[in-house]
Amino acid sequence: MPIKKVMLLFLSLYLLLGTLTPAAGAAAGGVSPSLKLAVEDSVSEIRAVSIHNTYYVPLRSLSDALGWRITGQKNGIQVAGNSRSLLLLSNNGGALLKDGTTVPMNTVLDNGSLLIPLKLSIYLGYSVSYEPDKYLLRVWSGAAKLDNAAFAEKFKAELKPKPSPDAGTAASSGKPGQTVYLTFDDGPSATTTQLLDQLGKHGVRASFFMLGQHMRQYPAQVKRIAADGHGLGLHGMTHVKDKFYASPAAALQEMEDANAILTKLAGKGTTLIRPPYGSKPYFTRSFRDKVLVQGYHLWDWNVDSEDWKYKEDSATIYNSVMAQVHKLKSSKTDPVILMHDQKATLLVLPRILDELKKEGYSFGVITGSMTPVNFWKDKR
Numbered sequence: 001m002p003i004k005k006v007m008l009l010f011l012s013l014y015l016l017l018g019t020l021t022p023a024a025g026a027a028a029g030g031v032s033p034s035l036k037l038a039v040e041d042s043v044s045e046i047r048a049v050s051i052h053n054t055y056y057v058p059l060r061s062l063s064d065a066l067g068w069r070i071t072g073q074k075n076g077i078q079v080a081g082n083s084r085s086l087l088l089l090s091n092n093g094g095a096l097l098k099d100g101t102t103v104p105m106n107t108v109l110d111n112g113s114l115l116i117p118l119k120l121s122i123y124l125g126y127s128v129s130y131e132p133d134k135y136l137l138r139v140w141s142g143a144a145k146l147d148n149a150a151f152a153e154k155f156k157a158e159l160k161p162k163p164s165p166d167a168g169t170a171a172s173s174g175k176p177g178q179t180v181y182l183t184f185d186d187g188p189s190a191t192t193t194q195l196l197d198q199l200g201k202h203g204v205r206a207s208f209f210m211l212g213q214h215m216r217q218y219p220a221q222v223k224r225i226a227a228d229g230h231g232l233g234l235h236g237m238t239h240v241k242d243k244f245y246a247s248p249a250a251a252l253q254e255m256e257d258a259n260a261i262l263t264k265l266a267g268k269g270t271t272l273i274r275p276p277y278g279s280k281p282y283f284t285r286s287f288r289d290k291v292l293v294q295g296y297h298l299w300d301w302n303v304d305s306e307d308w309k310y311k312e313d314s315a316t317i318y319n320s321v322m323a324q325v326h327k328l329k330s331s332k333t334d335p336v337i338l339m340h341d342q343k344a345t346l347l348v349l350p351r352i353l354d355e356l357k358k359e360g361y362s363f364g365v366i367t368g369s370m371t372p373v374n375f376w377k378d379k380r
């Protein structure tokens, strides 16, 4: 996983692991480096990232480093190592231990890589140590020879995070205000293929915020969206206000379910989300806290095509979109245009693409390392 992405993905401070003591020092600029994970008596290339007070590592890499075996089961993933095993239940159902107890254990999907809390190793008989002042985060078993103090001293130089020169810069290409981010909601649909053809003909890439139900219905379209290099985003499962916004947990569950479907179809998940109807007014602080700490990034828009409302009235949509785009130009803001994956949009899209190109705009794909544009100005 690219370091820059990891750094921008996750929050600011050196946070604590489980019940261990919090760090005293925060990194300058509010962005914390990830830590190189120490495994037994050496420093590995595994990056541990801090999410909401817990260090996460990729399950695959950790298993390779410690010789664990991972097996897919009907209801989750079995992780076996060091003569113990546990079952990581699907849908963040926790870790089922051999004695029948279940301990809460959230996992995070990052671009197809499953991240697990490092403390999972404790349930497989390992010890985990965290000494923030020494940048030491270590997983070790009885086979380790060095104690933590000796380890930290020996690997002092290697453990210290190197400053990343490009941390904090946006991934956007071109000058500010010159890149358009086209976004399509509610797909995929029966017209996605034509939409992709139009985009392909113009050499333009966009981002799709898709509904789980529709991904199930149009799996080939999901695969092509991914294969064509468009941005992947989640729009939930039901698109029903009373269901999605019933509770923060319900909203998170819809996004997780949609992400699971996306991962299955596209071979990778995403961290980009757009709640149905946009994030204001319903996606309040408690919703954002619940969902965004899982590593998701909230994206709304700053240009509303209202294509769902004007349907075949292409002239109105075109004029409104261009007027909003021109207004943003004076403030050097990149337009994030909301459109919908629907038949009527096919009528107006080529004209909008032609004009934006004529005016010198380039087209970007939204990524997890960009600063999110949303109505709450929530930069997580």
Ligand SMILES: [Zn+2]
Pocket: 185, 186, 235, 239, 276, 277
């Ligand atoms: Zn929608």
